[in-house]
Structures are given as structure tokens and as C-alpha cells.
Amino acid sequence: MAKRANVSISTVSRTITQTGGISAATQAHVRQIMEEMGYKPNRLARRLRARGGKRHLIGLIIPNIQNPFFADLARGAEDAAYANDFAVMLCNYDEDPVKERFYLDVMQAESVDGIILPPAHEDDPDVLRVKRGGIPVICVDRRLNDRTCDTVEVDNEAGGYQATALLLAKGHRRIGLISGPADSSTGRGRLEGFRRAHAEAGVPVDEALIRFGNFKQETGRAIAEELLSLSRPPTALFAGNNLMLMGAIETIFRRGLQIPAQVALVGYDDLPLAAVFNPPLTVVQQPAYEVGQKAAELLFRRLNQPDADPVTVCLKPNLIIRGSV
Amino acid sequence: MAKRANVSISTVSRTITQTGGISAATQAHVRQIMEEMGYKPNRLARRLRARGGKRHLIGLIIPNIQNPFFADLARGAEDAAYANDFAVMLCNYDEDPVKERFYLDVMQAESVDGIILPPAHEDDPDVLRVKRGGIPVICVDRRLNDRTCDTVEVDNEAGGYQATALLLAKGHRRIGLISGPADSSTGRGRLEGFRRAHAEAGVPVDEALIRFGNFKQETGRAIAEELLSLSRPPTALFAGNNLMLMGAIETIFRRGLQIPAQVALVGYDDLPLAAVFNPPLTVVQQPAYEVGQKAAELLFRRLNQPDADPVTVCLKPNLIIRGSV
DNA sequence: TGAATTTACGCAAACGTTTGCGGCTGCAAC
DNA sequence: GTTGCAGCCGCAAACGTTTGCGTAAATTCA
Numbered sequence A, B: 001m002a003k004r005a006n007v008s009i010s011t012v013s014r015t016i017t018q019t020g021g022i023s024a025a026t027q028a029h030v031r032q033i034m035e036e037m038g039y040k041p042n043r044l045a046r047r048l049r050a051r052g053g054k055r056h057l058i059g060l061i062i063p064n065i066q067n068p069f070f071a072d073l074a075r076g077a078e079d080a081a082y083a084n085d086f087a088v089m090l091c092n093y094d095e096d097p098v099k100e101r102f103y104l105d106v107m108q109a110e111s112v113d114g115i116i117l118p119p120a121h122e123d124d125p126d127v128l129r130v131k132r133g134g135i136p137v138i139c140v141d142r143r144l145n146d147r148t149c150d151t152v153e154v155d156n157e158a159g160g161y162q163a164t165a166l167l168l169a170k171g172h173r174r175i176g177l178i179s180g181p182a183d184s185s186t187g188r189g190r191l192e193g194f195r196r197a198h199a200e201a202g203v204p205v206d207e208a209l210i211r212f213g214n215f216k217q218e219t220g221r222a223i224a225e226e227l228l229s230l231s232r233p234p235t236a237l238f239a240g241n242n243l244m245l246m247g248a249i250e251t252i253f254r255r256g257l258q259i260p261a262q263v264a265l266v267g268y269d270d271l272p273l274a275a276v277f278n279p280p281l282t283v284v285q286q287p288a289y290e291v292g293q294k295a296a297e298l299l300f301r302r303l304n305q306p307d308a309d310p311v312t313v314c315l316k317p318n319l320i321i322r323g324s325v
Numbered sequence C: 001t002g003a004a005t006t007t008a009c010g011c012a013a014a015c016g017t018t019t020g021c022g023g024c025t026g027c028a029a030c
Numbered sequence D: 001g002t003t004g005c006a007g008c009c010g011c012a013a014a015c016g017t018t019t020g021c022g023t024a025a026a027t028t029c030a
Helices: A009-017 A023-036 A043-049 A068-085 A096-108 A125-132 A156-169 A185-201 A217-229 A243-252 A289-304 B011-019 B023-037 B043-049 B068-083 B098-110 B125-132 B156-169 B186-199 B216-227 B243-252 B288-306
Strands: A057-062 A087-091 A114-117 A137-140 A150-154 A175-179 A210-212 A237-239 A266-268 A282-285 A312-313 A318-319 B057-062 B086-091 B112-116 B138-142 B152-156 B175-179 B210-212 B236-239 B264-268 B282-285 B312-315 B318-320
Touching: A009 A023, A043 B043, A043 B098, A043 B125, A057 A068, A057 A096, A057 A289, A068 A087, A068 A289, A068 A312, A068 B086, A087 A096, A087 B068, A087 B086, A096 A125, A096 B043, A125 A137, A137 A289, A150 A156, A150 A289, A156 A175, A156 A237, A156 A266, A156 A282, A156 A318, A175 A185, A175 A217, A175 A243, A185 A210, A210 A217, A217 A237, A237 A243, A237 B086, A243 A266, A266 B210, A289 A312, A318 B236, B011 B023, B023 B312, B057 B068, B057 B098, B068 B086, B068 B264, B068 B288, B086 B098, B098 B125, B112 B288, B125 B138, B138 B288, B152 B156, B152 B288, B156 B175, B156 B186, B156 B236, B156 B264, B156 B282, B156 B318, B175 B186, B175 B216, B175 B243, B186 B210, B210 B216, B216 B243, B243 B264
Parallel strands: A057 A087, A057 A114, A114 A137, A137 A150, A150 A312, A175 A210, A175 A237, A237 A266, A266 A282, B057 B086, B057 B112, B112 B138, B138 B152, B152 B312, B175 B210, B175 B236, B236 B264, B264 B282
Antiparallel strands: A282 A318, B282 B318
């Protein structure tokens, strides 16, 4: 106990939490004693007692930290949290609803101030339940149909458009799309951009060239295989995320095709090594770090103003033209 | 309160913690009520009161989750924790002692059951302080000079040896080593393997070809630059980790050199895209996932037997021969 | 059958905070 | 010389568990 300072527990608490009602002199004194004996308040007791916004912990539930996109996002969120003296509890749910529910329960039982996550589904009942339980939820990357959530996403339509427009400008007329799931906002958005680019260029889209995957490497490999086996194969491939891009590259190399001479390639999400790949990979880069950072800031804002109107910020993707188209 | 079951709080607690002293009948009854009303014990109150090993939370402090090696390690630890109903609190300290201290304090204030981390330094005073504070510490990847810590590492000497031996077997006689810091057990171990391979092959090592970096991409680029600018440049490069490998590749491409014709290349740690790189990258792969998994298991063991002798398990690296040598 | 032992459970004190309320100063106003 | 009103600060009740101890009931034993 820092009652070595000859003050009550309350006084210590009030100088820590800056609740006011303590003279500057005693505050300084208490702080000095705290410093001297290296006192650190117990985070558990604090969270147990404190109400929303003062618990200094946020939950981050993501599909998989092994995906560089989410690793960047996590770093952005953590750095923003660290700057505000918050800690982050991070969990991977592997797109598994059971795991997602488990971790949502953990977050609730840990009394986090708020939760940041890309919802598994557009109307994820578990997330809505937690939200109704009074815990602020910030959606990242994907959105929720319930529009009362603060959201930070990246403009998928623009990303899909830019990539496709580049390919069309290079003269490609048959572009294979390895899309994400049709029931995800990210997959759909990128597809819409794909269509708009075609429409604006006056190029009809061959529906046979659009295939829906699940954002995993294996389906990228398989879909590229299907596409390139067509009697009239595409001259370019557009992969809907980084893992499916890697799968597509697998297939392309297995078939001994040259990039971009025999098949052009553009991916979604940057990847380590992409810049030094041979040829360097052209990709739509998403500002993942900023997404995480912005999400944390949005959360802090909501903690300070619980009744503010929900806001959704939309960051812009960045087409990095390298050598694969 | 689950006193809807007509039992005392103690009884509920004892059936949850399996402390014994409760008849099978009442246990079943309590469980049923818990199920019915979806009761979840409060993790904070539990940690606040419970003593070591029953708090169901472990801390994981790593340099940077954006490094695929640590991402894999983190997943291994988390999956093992999840299987035992533990949650993980993950923090990135960026090799920054200040951040490391901050997060160690957080872990202590969160009453974690134990901490898993690659210590920043071989005799990291902050880690030792926490350990003496009574919190079990498991070292991963790197070791601590204080040998009372359970440790799980990968045989760096063997990895360095295998990579170098492969290069020597291919006829290379001048191999440039982009080493990690000399004061890290990982950097030193790999260097020792490098030397032993030379000794066994009867090839003298040119000390000018050994350079110490800091495991970051930029130094990989710079050191490769230095090495390749030598009047008698090496015919092969061995990069001491994945980031420095990427830096080396940058330099190689900038100089327009062919891999492996003009300069052979082997890296430490696998990388996404490495297998489909052109040419596919030969690397010493470390079982990062297993390291994390094993570390969590070691921690659980220690929680059950706090006085067991410290053990260090040493996993074997795996030389993946692809096309870059 | 009475005593000793075991089994099964409840009581209540912690754990270390936050916070509503109330009390004590000192000072200005009437 | 009361009263009023700040500004500061302490008291004590929570928060929801774990756990040592105590005590009935059930069982065993002589």
C-alpha cells in the first residue's frame, strides 16, 4: 500500500485516475512516493471495479495473425493502444464461429473496454449479443449489417476497380477473378470494382472467369488451375487476397507459365518479398497498419463519448505497380 | 449469482475449480444450472483471488508479430493455451528495453500465470526481476544466462552448420555470412555452425566475410552491399534471419546478379512466397509453431510442478533445399 | 450405541481497487 | 457570531471470486 504517504487509499486512487478533488500539492507528494517505491496499481482490481472506458484493456479478435495483413493491423492497433496506456488482448479465431464465441466470452469476462474485430459474418449474432451487452465494438476490414457499429474499412470497390482498370489498360480482355466469398463485404466490393472497370472500358465480363474462393491459399491454387485449364483461358489473373495470390503463383509456376508474358498477375494485399519477387508483384496494397490504428482511435473516441453517432471511416487502397502485369 | 441452484457460492466455486469436496450429485446439478443460465465466471475476480497456475492467462512478449517467425510461434502458443482453456495476452516490444519493461509490468499487474518470451538480452535484468517476483518465465528462441529458466530453443549451431555445409558441398569456397548480433545466442550459435562446417571441410574461413547485423532488413541490404563490393567478393551469401535475407535479395537484384549462378543464397527462417520465389529460396526452416506450442506446454508443466528442475528442450531446424544454391 | 472419523457443504475473510457520501477545515458574506 | 459554501480528503461499501475454517450429517468402528 502506498499509505506510506500518509494519505488514504482513496486519495491515491484519485490522483491516479485524475478524478479531481485532490490538491496539486498532495498529488505531487503521492506521485513521488509512488515513484520511490515503484508502486504499480493492480490492473485486475481496477477493471473489476471501474466502469467503461477506464479499464485500460481492449480486445482484438482476428482470423489469423499469420496473415501479414492482420499482423500489420494488429501492430497498428497495439501501437495506438500503447500510446494511450492501454494493453491489447489478441486472439485468433480462424474464421471458426465456435472459437469466435469462446473469445468473445473471454473478452466479456475480462471486462475489456471494447472489442475490435472483423466479424465472421455480416450479421454475426454473437457479436451483436456482446454489443448489446454494453461493450463497444469496432468493426475492421469487414462490416456488420447492423450499422450502429463504428467501422473502419478499406474501399474495396476502388481497389478492385484500380487493379482491373490497370489490367484492361494493358490490353487484357479476359481477366480471371479469384474472388473472396460472395457473402463477405470485402469479396463483394472488389468484385463490384471489377465489374465497373469492365463496364467503363466497354469490355463485357465473361462470368465463367469469376470464381469464388474462401481467401485461403489452397483455393487460390485450385481456382487458378480451373481458370487456366479453360479452353479460352484468361490472359490475366486477379487474386482477391494475399493467400489466394500465393496459391495462384503456385499454379502458374507448376505449369511453367511466364509472368507477365503468358499470364499477368495482380494481387490484393502486399506481401513480404513481393517487391523483390521475380518479377516484382503488382498488388493493391491496403493500409492495414492504419486500419488498426484508426480502429483503436475510434474506440477511444467512443469511450469518451458513448452516445456519439456511429461513424465509418473508409481508407483508400493503394495500387502498387511493379512488374507482374 | 448462480445461487439459483440453492447452494452457496463456495460450492459453485469448488465445482468449477474441481477442488473436490463436493458430491457428484450436486456438481452435476450446479453444472446444469450454469448451463441453463449461461453463467460464465468472472476472470478478473478469479485472477485477483487465485494463486499461481489457476488464473488461466499467460503472457507472450515478442519482438514483432509482423515477423512470420514470431507469428508462427505465437499461433503455436495460443493454440496450446486454447486447448487448455487459457487465454494469451500478446505484446510486441520491438527489441526496445523500455517497452519490454512496460509490458513486463503489465503482465505482473495482470497476474498472469506465466510469461513466455525471447529475452532481449542474455542477462536481461527486467526479466530476472519478474522471475524473482515469483512468476514463471519460459524463454523461447533465445536463452538467458540464468539457467534456472525453462527454455525451448532451436539448434542454431546445427542450422548454421547444415546451411554452410550445403554451400561448401556445392563447391563454394568464399561464403559471406550476414550474421545476427554477436551477443545473441542465436547469432552466435549459427556462426559456430558456420565455422564448424568450414573446419570439417578443411576450408579456411575468411574473417572479412563475416559481418554482424541486427536482424533487420536494412542491415541485410547494407551488409550484402559491403560483401559484394569486396575486391574478392563471396560466391555465396548466408543470411542469419528472414529479414536480413530480404535485404540481401534487394541488393542482389539491384546489382542485377543472378541467383544462384552469380551468387548463391541461403536464408534462415522460411518466408511466405519463398517456395514460389524465382528461384525458390533455400532456407533453414525453424519449427516456430512447435516452439510456441512446446513453450506453453512447458509452462503448464511448471505450473503443476513448481519445483521441478528447469529443462531446456532443443528442437531441430530443417534445411529446405530449393533452388537458390 | 456412543464415539471417532470422514464427507459435504456454508461462512466469512480476503484480493486491491473505485466511488458515493459525508466530514472537516478555512474563508467570505450576512 | 452564525451561516453558507467551497475545496480536500477519509470511510466504507462494493466488484465476484478463492479458500481456511467450522460444522452438521453420514459413515465407520469399537
